[in-house]
Every structure is written in C-alpha cells, then in structure tokens.
Amino acid sequence: MNFELKKPGFSKNRVSGPNAPCPMPHAQCPMPNSRFAPILALMLWSGPVAVAIEPEPILVAQDNSQTAPLLQQEGSLSPGDRTLDDGKLYDSYSFQGRAGQTVTISVESDEFDTYLTLLDADGEKIAENDDSAGNNNSAIVATLPEDGSYEVIVNSYNANGRGKYALEVRPATEADIRRAAADRLYQEAKQLRGQRTPESLRGARDKLEEALLIYRELGDIAGEALTIYSIGTVYFDFKDKQEALSYYNQALPLYRQAGDVSREATALNNVGWVYSFFGEKQEALSYYNRALPLYRQAGDISGEAITLNNIGKAYSDLGEKQEALSYYNRALPLSRQAGDISGEALTLNGIGLLHSNLGNKQKALSYYNRALSLYRQAGDISGEADTLNNIGAVYSFLGEKQEALSYYNQALLLSRQAGDISGEAVTLNSVGLLYSDLGEKQEALSYLNQALPLTRQAGYISGEATTLNDIGLVYSDLGDKQKALSYYNQSLLLSRQAGDISGEAITLSNIGNVYRDLGDQQQALSYLNQALPLAREAGNKEKEATVLHNLGKVHYFLGDRERALSYLSQALLFDRQTGYKAGEAATLNSIGEVEFVLGDKQQALSHYNEALPLSRQAGDKGREAIILNNIGEIEYSLGDPQEALSYLNQSLPLRRQTGDKGGEAKTLGNIAKVKRARGQLEEALNNIEAAIKIIENLRTKIASQELRTSYFAQNQDAYEFYIDLLIELHRQNPDRGYDGRALHASERARARSLLELLEEAGADIRTGVAPELREKERRLQQRINATASRQSELLSGEGDRAEAVNKELANLLRELEEVRGEIRLSSPGYAALTQPQPLQLEEIQKQILDEQTLLLQYSLGEERSYLWAVSKTGIATYELPGREEVEKAARNFRDYLTIPSLRIRGKRAAQIAGALSETILGPVASQLGDGQYDRLLIVSDGALNYIPFAALTIPKAAREAASVPKPLIVDYEIVNLPSASTLEILRRDLRDRLSSAPKTVAILADPVFDAEDDRVAGNAEADVAIEPIEPKEPEQRKPELAIRGVLERAARAAGIEWRRLPGTREEAKAIMALVPPGQRQEMLDFDASQEMAKNPELSQYRILHFATHGFANSENPELSGIVMSLVDENGSPQNGYLRLHDIYNLEFGAELVVLSACQTGLGKEIRGEGLVGLTRGFMYAGAPRVVVSLWSVEDRATAELMAIFYQKMLEENLAPAAALRAAQIEIWQQKEWQNPYYWAAFGLQGEWR
Template identity: 55%
Template sequence: MNYKSLFLPLVLSSLLLSDAVRATSKTQDLQIAQQPTPPDATRAAARQALLEGLELSYKQGTAESLRQAIAKWQIALPLWQKLGDKSYEALTLHLIGRVYSDLGEKQQALEFHNQALPLYRAVGDRSGEAITLNNIGAVYSDLGEKQQALEFYNQALPLFRAVGNRSGEAPTLNNIGGVYSALGEKQQALEFYNQALPLWRAVGDRAGVATTLNNIGLVYSDLGDKQKALSYYNQALPLRRAVGDRAGVATTLTSIGGVYSALGEKQQALEFYNQALPLFRAVGNRFGEATTLNNIALVYSDLEEKQQALSFLNQALPLYRAVGERAGEATTLNNIARVYSDLGEKQQALSFYNQALPLRRAVGDRSGEALTLFNIANVERDKGNLETALTQIEASIKIIEELRTKIDSQDLRTSYFATVQDYYQFYIDLLMQLHKKEPTKGYAAQALHISERSRARVLLELLTEANAKIRKGVDSKLLAQEQSLQEQIDAKDKLRRDLISKAAPATTIQKLEQEIANLLSQYQQLQTQIRTTSPKYAALKYPEPLKLAQIQQQLDANTVLLQYSLGKERSYLWVVTPNSLDSYELPPQAQIEKAANDFRQSLVTVSASGEQQAAAAKQLAQIILTPVANKLANKRLVIVADGALQNIPFAAITEPTAQESYQPLLINHEIVNLPSASTIAILRQETQKRPKAPKAIAILADPVYSADDSRVTGKPENNSITPELDLQRSALSRSARNLNRNGWDRLNGTREEAETILKLGSPKDSLAAFDFDANYDWVTNAKLNQYRIIHFATHGFADDVNPELSGIVLSLVDKQGKQQRGYLRLNDIFNLDFPADLIVLSACQTGQGREVQGEGLVGLTRGLMYAGSPRLVLSLWDVDDEGTKELMTQFYRQMWQEGKSPVAALRAAQLSLWQNPTWRKPLYWAAFTMQGEWR
C-alpha cells in the first residue's frame, strides 16, 4: 500500500495556521495511525514519532503537550534525513514551525518554516510550498510585519489556485483579509473575507466558515455597525461549538463581549469574557488569553474600577510580549496609559502612550496610531499644552481622513465616521479654547471648518456622484441584480408589515427581519460594486468641505447661518453672515438635548397646554438663541443643526427678544435647514446650469391601499366601522401608525388637498395621479422630469433602524384588488431622476431618519437631493390630515398667486395657520420644514 499518498495530503491539511483548519483536520490526521506499518524499520520509527507528535499536538493543545510534540518530531527529523525523504523532512520541519508559532516563539517558527520551503520546492510539492508560504505570512502578520505577510500570502494564493486546493485558498484569502483589516483597510478586508466564505462552504469546512464569519463581524464592529457584527458572531458561535473548536468558541465569545461593552451593557460583556478566558487557558492560547484580559480591563475601567483594570492589563502585557504580538502589546500599553490618565497621573500616562505609539507605527496599525495620537492630545490639553495637543490631534485626524477614503461602501464609510466623531469634537473644542486665549488668530474660523469636516460627508459625496451621473455605463447585469434585490426587499418588508398588523408570532417576524437584513447587506455590497465598477468612479474628485470665506460666499445680506456643534463638555454655535463670524460657547450636549426633546414632546402631545408649549419653547430659546439674539434682526435663518436639534422645528421656538409669553420665531424669520453648510454649494453647482423644467406640477394623492377599498371593482363600501373607529378616522394622520389590521387607512384629505392645489394652477401645466393611477409605475416614469414641482400626498413612514426601508405609500393594489408593488423606498428614490425645483412630501415623518453621528438624519432627504431636487418640504412628525390639507393649500396659493419663493411661501402658509384659532397649535403647522436652497 502506498501509505505516503494517503499520509502527506492529510497531514498537510493541518498545516495552515488556522484553528479552523486544524480542528477539522484532526480526525483525518489521526486516521493515518490505522494504516499498515511500512516494512523499513527506520521509516517505521520515523512515522511512529511523527504520529505521536501529531497526537500530542492535538492533546488539549497545552503548552506542555505542544513541547512534547516538538520533542517527538525532533526524533523523526534526522530519521527522514537519513532516509533522504525530503517530503517528510519538509513536513516535519513545518510541523515544528507551526507549533513554535502557537507557542509564541515566532523567530523559531520562521527558522523551521524557512528550512521546509526549499525542500517542498525541490520535490515539486506546490501544495506544501503554498502552505509554507501561507504560514510564514501568518508568522510575519503576528509579528506586526503586515506588508511582509502580504507578500507571502500573495505568493501562496496563486499556487493554491494552480493545484485546485480550495482548502488552502480559503484560509489564505481569510488571512489576507486579516492583514487588510489590521491595516485599517476594512473594505479590502471584507472583499477577501467574502471570497473566502463560499470556498469554505464548498469544501464543507464549518470551522473555516465560522472563522471568516467571525472576522466579518470584527470588521463591522470596527466600523461601528455593532448589530450587524453581532449577527455574524451569532452565526459563527454554534458552528465553532459543533466542530469542537474551543479556541474559536472563546474568540467568538470575546467578540460578542466586545459588542455588548460598546453598547454599554458592561455586565453582559463581562459574562462573555469570563466564559472565554478559561477556554483560552485550557488550550494554551496565550494571545486569546491576553486579548480577553485586556477587554475585561476595559470594562472595569469604564465601571470606574481603575485599579482592577490595571491588574488585568498588567496580566495581559507579558502574555502579548511572550508570543511576540506587538499590536496587542501596543493596545495594552495604550490602555494602561488611559487608566493612568483617568487617575490624574498624566505624566505616567504620557510615558505609556509614548511606548505604544512606535509599536503602532511598526506594525502598521493606522487606526491604533490615530487613537494613541488622540489620547496624547487629550493628555497634553489637560496639562495646558494646547498647541502641542493641536499638533497631535491634527496628525490623528489626517489618518482618520485617509482611512475613511479607503472604504468604498457608503454605508460602512458612514458607520466608520460615526465611530471617530469624538476626535472631531475634541478638535473643535481645542480650537475654540485656543480662540478664547487668542481671539485674533483665526481659531474660530478653523473650528467652523472642522465642524463642516465632521458632518454630512457621505451626503456631499453622494451629491457629487449624482452630479457626475456615476451610474451611467454600469454593467446592465449589476443593475438587473439591483432591481431584483429591491423587489425582494420590498416584498419581504411588505409581508413583515402585514404580519405586524395582524399580530403574528414574534418568532415569525424575527425570522423575516433576519431575511430582510441579509438582503439589505447584499444590496449594500452590490451598491458598492456598482459604484466602484462605474467608468466614472475612478476619475471622480470629491469636494472638500467649505471654509469660512467659501461659506460666506453662499450667503446674502439678508441671510444668517447658525451652525451648531454639540459636545459632551461644551457646545458651540457659529453665526455667519457674508462679512462676519461670531462664535459662542453653549452648555453641554445633554442639557441642550433635554430641552430640545422636551420642546418637541410638548409640540406633538395633543393634550399639552399652550402654557406648557410656551415654557418649553422659551427654555430652549434661552439656551440656543438668546446668546445671539442681537444678531438675528428679522433675517432669514439657515440652520445647520446637530444632535436632537435636527428633530425640532426652529420656526416654533420662541423669538428670544419677544415680550409675549410665546411668539414663534416664524413671525420674524424665514427658516431653512441644511445638513451642512457645504451642502448648499454642491446643490447650487449641480443646478446652476440646469434648464428649468417646462411644466408646473406633478401631484400624486389618495392611493388605494387595500382590496377592501370601495374603489376596487366589485367591492361594496365597507360599512363595518364602529363609532370609535369613525372618531379615530376623523383625526387621521398620514403616518405609519395608521397601518392597522385592515391595512392603511384612506386619507380623504389628500385628494381634497391635491384638487385644491391643481385649481390654483393651469391644467395644461399639471399632471395628476389619483386612486389606482397613484402607483409605483407613475412615480418611476421618466416623464416626471418635465415638472418643476413634484408633490406627494399620502402616507409616509420612517424606519430608524434600516433607513433604506423608509418611504412613502403608493397604491398597493390594482383595480381588481390584486397586490402590487406600492412602497417607494429610499433605495428606489436613489435610482430616480427628479430634477425638480421642489419636492413636497405631504406625509408623516418624511424629514425623519436614523440619527448617525457625523452624518445627521439618514433618511429620505438625501435620496431626494440625490435624485436631483435642490429644495424639499418634509415633515418632522405625524401630521394631521385636515391640517396638512389647509397648510398645503396656503403654501401653493402664496407661491403661485402671491409670487413668493418656496421658503417665503411656507412661512406665510404657517403664519396663516398660526393666526387661525382652529390650527393655531404648532402641532398642525410646525412639522413641515424647508431643506436646501432658499434662493
């Protein structure tokens, strides 16, 4: 029997430096012990020593058993050399190298791998050569030599492919992904992980699948998407348990603990870390043990148990050093420094940060380098060295800016940017403290620029891509995939909403939500592929956020910009006119946001009294407007809000100089909102040369939501309406809350609103869609680009978990009552061409979205601006059907009969309701805000 043909491939499968591969190879390796003993006594002895070493290397995986394995292989090695069997000599050398690497003795590992490599080449064993190259790469990666590691991985990969070894190709792709992740190039990492995953699955390697799932989770966690990270970890964990991969189980438990810690659930995090720690110790995985100790320390530090934190960190540090893990060593030094800083021992903290920084640089950990520079800047500021702190934070921000540009996915770029907002807030605060010391040095203007750099960057980039028509020339197959995914997402989310309305079991809904999440993830990946394969993408140049002089050029003499930046310790307000800049220090974010939330709550609570609303409006005005009251003087106010201020209508805040108990800001000011000051420059650049559309208005209203609607052929009027339901419907809002067991309630006011608006204009310049015509096909028809105004009067809904699912409701059934696609979602809107001067969403919550630090409210606003409109009218809460009809009628009358600009017309319409006792409450008129261009 040719035992060599059986033995070598099986043992080689265990050589890749991956716990996943080793776990699945164990059974195969040990099966060789059952093969007949070869007749040659020397060969038999060598083989026996090799097998005993393999047994020991799998026995518990402890340091003692690993060293015993090496001793056995050291017996086998000279025997193979005596026999002149280079294949087995190479194999034995490689096994020794692998175990030395596991023991943290990396230089020893390299020595043995480098002896094995030429032997594999000499016998023409390309699989063995590829595995050795991969494992040398892994040693260099562990030593922090990431570029060196990449070189070896990139030599191994084509060899694996050449011999058709997918079991080797998958871990190499996974390892390359790990290098890119460590270098901060998370998008690149994801691409390699997503190549590895189907290969693992194809070869039936569940442990490998789990390893890559865990690594994908780590990327999402690093980029700030903790829930998505948790989803991947929860897929990895049962796989690792099923294959008995204890080190893998411990790794995933630690990863899950990290998510809970980041979400503020510290005790939950400790539970997972304390499950992981004994597992790492049991298998002798010192790297995993050190990482878990480090993470436990961070929890204790956050719980203000600083000495306990130091104790764990001081256990982790020698373990990292013992295994030559410089990246982990740097992280631990950084964390020790942070604890000393919290304890007030600033000089001691600096000493540890200055030990961590060169290590971060040596291993190419750009993200870690940025963090340590940020931490040094904090210490220097606390010591009063503001200029030194400025140098450090500037260096840190430079790295952050470089890293974000390497993320092609807009969603991941957004979530990553949210994780580094503390850096920008610190930078702004530092500049404003320097401004306080030296007010003539231009620090306030620089702080305003940094405020611009910290907000709505992805929106700016999206608008630039829209202007460049980046989707033109994209592979039609990708666009077809996109359309298919959109339809699947729409269908499943519609089913989810139906199940919710019918009180279906929670488990059924949760399963559907997971399917939707998976589809959304595929959609995001496809969007990135569409963008990056666009012929125009490579040449695209994104704009820089505006500086003071450029912002001032966007303003006119009658306009004042108010830009807010909310910080934990102090907040700031910049007041900009065409020829001036004034800045003000405001209270901490928590105080401002409480006042803003109280004010909003008073507006949307039907039972709130006028006195309660007036008190809440006055309290907020005193905090955010009274300091600048003398700068406003009947000017148009352009608001760049931050945090909870994005959710409130400035028009309803009390005028800070008013003598009355409540005089809304609306009375003396036109008010416009912007995601950032830089946004208006991009919008103007996009529209300045665009010809005006020839026709006036396209309007959609009163869609058919249900097969029970009397408008459906052959359906009688539904008279089974209880008095309670009738009373409820008399005060309908255009809201997702009107999704009930019978579907969406019909909004009669939307038809009346639309018919009244159409009477104010010329029929030949108008296009209307009512009833069944108010459908998805009408909205997505290219003929809408002929109209200056596009108006939707229907239900709207905001999804603050998955903003992509936000949208407006169109006709959900056809004339026969058959269901059809009827939700126009954010993803759909991104694919529309709406070069209208104005888009009005006369529906609920259309100005809402998920609040993302650094990006603002992610919702319909960005989609509609991307589609081509420079100005939008949107709502901040559930609007009343009758009140909205009245407001919109007045709005169009002011525009078309009085000749006012949209922003002036909206103010006049809101004033008319304010002056009418029936509609005087801000609940009826304040929800709608103007976003974008005011000229």
C-alpha cells in the same frame, strides 16, 4: 515547401505520427506491406524544415512453434535471502536467449508487491517493471540484443515485502507485445504526471487514452480499469472534480469484474479523497467506509491503514476530535505492520495537528517530531516539509517567532524541491502571518500574495480560503477595512465550499471585527454569533477563544459590561489552557478596558501590566502598542500626565511600525489630550489635526456609505475635542481666526456621507460597471422590497416568523450595501471623483449667505456645546450646555408638540418651548431682535434635528418685555440644512442643468391601499363626491374637523393597515386648480402607483408632490419610504412602496419635491451624519429643495396648509421657503389650528432661493 532529411535523433523537439498501414491501393504503395506515419502540421514559418525519421523499436512475436517457456520458477522472499543496496530482499535467476528474440517475463504473487529487473551478461539493465495492470504482479516484454545468458532479479517494491511468487520467462506473443506497448504508454504517462505542469498533465492524459484503446482491444479488464482510474487521477490533478469522479466510478465495476478487491478499495478510497478535498466530508466518509472492508478482505493492511487515516482526518475536519483520534490510533499500528513508514508519519502528523487544535501544543510537538524522523527515513520530502511547517506553526503560536521562521524556511525549501505547490503555499502563508504578528505588514502581504496563486494553481480550496482570510486580516490591521471585507467575503464562500468549519468560524469572526471597528455593533454581533457554534463544532479551542474574546469586545461597545466580562473570562481560560500568549495578552487587555469604563481603574491597570510582558513575549507588537496606549489613558485619568505621555510616546512608534493607522490616530488623540492638560495647546492642536487627517484618509477607503457613516460616527469624539480645543485657543487669541477654524471643524464633522452622495449623484457611477453587478443590485432591491412587505404583514403576527424575516431583511440590506461598495470600487466614474471638501468660513460667507440670511450652526458636545452665528460679514461663537441637557430639553419640547395628552396642556407646552428657546437661541438673541435678518439657516445636531425651529418662541432678550411670545416663523423664514457645505453642491448641480423642466407640477395622491377599497372593480359603489378646496382669503378658511375624522398619514402601531387619506385628494384638486391644464399632471387612485412614481416623464415637472402615507425606519433607513397604490384595479396586490433605495435610483428634473406625508423628514439619527432618511434620497435624485414633515400630520390641516403653500408659490410667485412660511403663519393665525402640531411639522430642506 522543401524538406531536408536529417539523421535519426537530429532533433528532440519533433512531431511524430502513428505507425499505420499504407492508405493507398495496394498497387500504388511504394513497397509491399509498407507502413505509413502521416503528420498534419501547420507551418509557422517559411524556409527549410527538418524531418527526422527513425524507426520505432519493433517487438517481433516469436514463431508459434517456439512457445515453450525459457524459465519457470516458484520461489519465496524470506529472511536470509540476499539484499539489495536499499535493504530489500531479492532472488535472481538466469536463462539463455538469442539475439532478436522477444521474451515475456512475468512474476506473480498474492503476498507482496513484486518488482522485476532484466540484466544482460555484463549486469547492464535492459528493462524493469513494478506494476503489470496496476496490481502486485510485474511483467517485462523485451527484445534481447544478443545471444547469451540473461539475469532476472525478483524483489519486493516495498521495503519489507516477503512471501511466495511464481516466475516465468517465455517467448512473447502478439498480445504480449501490444500489452507491452500499452504498459509503456502507461509508464510514460506516470512520469509525465509526476511533472505536475498543465502541459505534462495533458500529455499524460493523452498517453493514457492511447493505452486504454489497447487494453480494451486486448480485453484486458485489469489494464482498462487501471488506466481509467489513472485518467481520473489526472483530472483530479486538474481539479476537475466531476471528471475525476466520473472516471473513478467507471473504474469501480471493472475492478469488481477483474476480481481486484485491493484496487477496488483504492478507487473507493480515492473517490472519498476527492469528496473530502472539495469539502464534502460526509460523502467522503461513506466511500472510505466502503473501502475499509475491501482492504481487509484483500489483506492489504497498508491500504487499510491509509483509509483509517483518511477517516480520522475527515472527522478531525468535522470537529469530532475524539472520533478522529480513535481512527488515527487504529491506523498507526497497521502502518507499522505494513512497513509503510510514510503512512505511519502521515498519521503521526495528523495526531499532532489534532492535539495542536485542541491546544495541547507540547503534545503536538512530540508527535510532529516523531513524524519528521520517519519522513526523513522514508525520503518523503513533501511530508517532511508539511511537518516542518506544522512545527513552525506551534513555535509561532508560543511566541518563538525566530524558531518558527527557521522551521518555515526549511519547509519552504523542501516543498519547492518536491514540487509540492500546495505545501509551498501553506508555508508561504505561515511566514506571512508570522511577519504580520511582528508588525511587518508589507512583508506579510508579500508572502501571502505569493501563496495565493499557488493555492489556486493547486486547486487547494481551503488553503485559498485561509490565505484570503489572512490577507484580509493584514488589511484590517492596516486600517483598510473595505479591502479586508472584500477578502473575507471571498474567503467565507470558499471555506463553506470546502466544508472547512474551522476556517469559516474564524472568517466570520474577522468580519464581525471589521463591523465592530467600523461602529456597526449589531452587524458584528450577528457574525460572531454565527462563528461561535462553528468554532465549538470544529473543536478548535484557540479559535473558540478568539471568537469569545471578540464577542466580549462587541458587548463592551454595546454597553453590556457584565456580558462582556463573562465572554472575556471564558476566552481567558481557553487562552491559558492552550498556552496562547498573544491571545492571553489580548484578552487581559480587553478585560482592562471594560474595568476602566466601569471605573475600576486600578484593576484595569493591573490587567494591562499583566498583558504587556505577554504581548512582548509573543512578539505581538500591534497588541503591545494597544496596551501601552491604554496604560497611558489610565495614567492620564489618574492625574499623572507625565507618566501618561511616557507610555503614549512608546505606543506611537509601534503603531507606525505595525501600520496600524486607526491606532495611530487614537494614540495621537490621547497625546493631544495630555498636552492640552499640560497647557501645550499648540502642540495638542498639531497632534489632534494629525489624528483627524488619518481618520479622514481611512474613511475614504471605505466604499460602503453605510460603513463610512458608522466609522465616522465612532470617531466623532476626536472632532468634539478638536472643536473644544480651537474654541479654547480662540478665547486666548480672539483675533487669530480660531473660531472660524472651529466652524470648519464642525463642517468637517457632519454630513460627509451626504456630501459624497451628492457629489456622486452628478457622475454616472454605474457606467462601465460589470452588468452582472448591476443586475445583482437590481435583484437584491426586488428581494428587499418583497421581504419588507412580508415583514409588514408579520408585524403583529407570529414572533418566530417575524424574527426570521427580520434577519433575512438585515442580511439582504447588508448584501445590497456590499454590492454598492463593489460598484463604487469598480466604477471608472467613481474613481474619477474627488472628495468634496467642507467649506471654510470665508467660503460659507461668500458662497452660501446673503445680507438677509443668518446661519445658526450647532455642535453638541459631552461637556459643552457650541453655537455659531454666521452672517455675510461676521461670526460669533457661543457656548451652550452639554449634549445631555440640550437633547433632554429638545425631546421634551417635541413630546409636548406630538403627544395628544401633553399637547392639550397649552400653558405648560409654551413654557417648555420657551425654556428650549432660551437655551439654544437665547445666546444669539441680540442678533434676532434687531430686524436685520429675514431668514435663518439652521444646521442642527443630535436631537435638535427632530424639532421644528419654526415653533420655538423668540427669546425674551429679542422682544419687548410685555409682548406675547410668538413663534420664530412669524419673523423669519426657517430653512434646514444638514451642513452649510451641502447647499453649495446643491446649488452647483442646479447651475449645471442645461435647462429647467418645462412643466409646473405633477401630483400623486389618494392611492388605493387595499382590495376592500370602494374604487376596486366589483366593490360596492359608495364614493362620496369630494369637492376640491378652493383657495380662499385667510379669514374665510376654517378647518372642517368633522369631515371623515382626524386621519393621520402613518401607521401608528405594528400591524395596522394603511387607511385611505381622502384629504389628499382635496389637496391635489386644490393645487391642480392653480395650474393650467398643459402644465400639470394629476395621478390619483390606481395611477398613484410606484410605477408612475418611477416614470422618467416626471422629470418634465419642476414640482413633484406626493400626498400619501409616509414611514420612517430608524433602524434601517433604506426601508423608509412613501406608500403608493398597493393593489391594482382588480384588487390584486402590487408593490406600492417607494423606498429610499428606490429613490436613489430615480433621476428628477424637479426643483422642489414636496412630501405631504407623515414623518418624511425623519430617519436614523447618526452622530456626525445627522438624519439619514428620505430627504437625502430625493436630493440624490436631483431635487435641490425638499419639503418634509417631522411627525404624523393631521390630514385636513395638511390639505389646507398645502393649498395655501401652492397659492403663495404659484399665484404670488413667492420662493418655496417664503411660501411655506406664509402658509404656516396663516394656519397659526386661526384659533382652531394655532397649536404648532397642525402647522410646524413641515419644513424646507435645501436651497431657499
């Protein structure tokens, strides 16, 4: 490399090296006593490099013979002394010095914080200092430039400082010079820290570490303590809590050793502030309370005032408002006494914020304005910005949005000017919320997204939590509930981390609102019940009112109108006390909604009309749109469609302006109802189709399948109206295809989540997903299994423990659903999926049906229901009674099948079956009686999902008048489908398989449920040989009712243990006898385990057969499942529950899964989705057809039925649906088992071919 020497000062961007002794042997040094400054640098480019050489300022210690002081003076600052331009008192002194002489100038005082300035003869400043080793004393070490007179000025650092001091000027010693170097490094670090950039903070830390070495070399304990403390402060700026605390705690004993009580107190105070900043308020209080007596001991009233203020803020954050006010009021006079204007302003600002949270907005403004004046007087622009922001928040709360925006804009400029990024973030967040209130959601997001990175940069955890919460709120208003939940959950974690109970309360409340809007009221209630005590503890009346209001809304949706009104009345009281107009408008509107449902329409209208001007006054356009919509609904119900349309047409543009997509859909739906009532059917059709398009678009934005389903269920009324309107149009125009469109609408309204799950099953959505997410899902599933097992054990035990486990289980299930939502959102495979579209009439006829198959699809409505009979070439639509009448008849029929005391009343049971048959099959009797069809595809709705169509009798009009009623199964195969569109996806997936499974059947049967079972090692042998049921001719088969009694395959009551099912062993043996050895696998006893059920080797079998207990959980379908061996060979417990969430993770090659267990066809009936249970789990795992049961089945009858079923399939080569029909007919033909209870429980779902 070539080096060029440049003059000193050539470049300001240079690398410098330390001033060190020559490292070579003395003889090899170029000059005696030379000093070296070595630099090691990586060259980033080739070519000439400039090296600038300039001397460090050299302070030369004086000859020891000249150590006499040049000046010694005791004095005092007192009223009457001269004043500087800023009003501070000062004294000045002169001394004579020589060129090149290095002097130490020091001033000490126990009564005020000193400040020193050295001037030359012309009054030019040579040096100044306000802090020697961080205490009240000051010191300057300087080399005098020339002979002559010099002036020393002594003044106070604070505005009104006064008292005695001692001044000395003397020749500098070597120690003075080293200390001066350390002091210079300290001051340079202080300046760098003030720049607040990562680079400047690292530079500050490095300089402080250099200074620390010098202070330690000199044995300067006070300097060492101050520097260590300052390094801690730099780490606090880095938001490194542990490092900051480590350095602060190192400084504390040094301050004690140095006897610096005031600095010790400051260190304690700052440790408290670190804990407070990171949310540990109680720990913070313990340090504040240790600092307080030390400040008093030191007579440091300014420090005492600051600590009292900090204690007040901690209590305010903890919700103890009166305690906080007490400390603020003690701090205030001390700040004034100390002349600490900024400290006084800080306390006034804190008192204002406290009153604002308590709802005393005018009182808050009074304190804020006093604080503002003082901050301006002190020149504290950061404090001024904070106060302007707080004033803006009050005006925004009071509905004066433009006035608020004016204050926010002033605050924003000052925060940026001060470099206060946390203050800037707070104001940006406030502006974002204001725009959200004004309905300008995208503008709101713009400001909030500017605030978020600033809160993170500042390490401002509670501020970050607030901004995340507010972004979630905007997305919720925009209808993107999944995204809202994601932001809320991030916010919740941070609020808890920061100890911000007020923020935690409002975020919990907002999460509750999302679940409420998506139709999951119980989950909403859980979150709101967590939020309410926190809001009360925080003492924030505004937030308490919000939570009370939201609780009222949830109870309204749950149907508890009285409790809803109670909560809403409490909320209204707080809204009015705090002057929260937007809240008052919202609560009055909600009260009106409850009154409307209760039938008090005039009172509801009165409350709406009271709320409307308040919402406008508050500038809350979103609420205004809601109220206008509700007034329109009431006017329509009161018989004034013209007035209704007027209000609805005012609401619609506001819905669109505010981005409220869900609200827009609701208002469009209401407009459609009004236009239909006015006879404008085509216009009504356009409106309701626009509404449904929005509903379906919003639905796709929800990643959680559970929440998608509940959201869709909540919007089923729109589809019901849509279908009803299309049928009305069909009656007026029978040749225009409205009936086919109505069928398509019915398809769009049902089992959409199942369609998506089946579509998803064909894509590996977990590939490309973060491993930690997949691991989190796995751990949650394990915890759910363990907790569900504990729940089973406690069903008949202690109520409190059982309740706690139930709550834990509900939380785990919610977490699992959230994690699966995250997996979908982050999955490349899921992102590539297209939404499966429900089939239209022509597609159903072409792709689903053949000439022998008739589709019967039901849609139950509040006033009227519909049945479509669809063949390969035609469609017929029939009107049925309303939902309540049909479902009552269906439940009655099921009761007579399953309740023993009713089942034995054969004649009455037959009448019940006949009545239901006439209701739901009678209209289509003409198509059932001509023998044209061999198969019925049943797409049920509501309670019809719980009944076996096979057991219904053929309607009178479809049979000869004198004939005895016979079950539908006698003439037809019965196949059940969640929707017609489901079958197309099942068939497509089956077609896409590269090959079919090579082997025939695998059976898991007769598991071991408890350690007392005879099969467990060491138990007494009492095994009874069980002969397999050999397939027999029909006339030879007789039920063996006396053998082992009647065992049912479900636990009928809480706390009953699972009992062994010997019939399942017979069942397995009978099936195995039909299959060659190499084509079968039999897993009995301990082999019938969960582990074996999950074994990938089962994918080699075309048929999987589970013969055991089953259980359906109607509240949490994820917990439904089948029971495998619960103990191992030694009787040790093991997880034997194969639950729905386990089944979703399996991959079967099976073409048929048979669940020869009880209630496996049941689940949670969700409007718009049907039964959510085990069937969809096995379909997701790859089975195109599943045989399941609708009730707890009789053990021996089931074994007999299954033996015949498999004989028909495997020996006579019948398709599964035909084989099941043949088996059920044979059982029905036997007198002892003729009752449908014994044979009708099982049905086939899915592909019949």
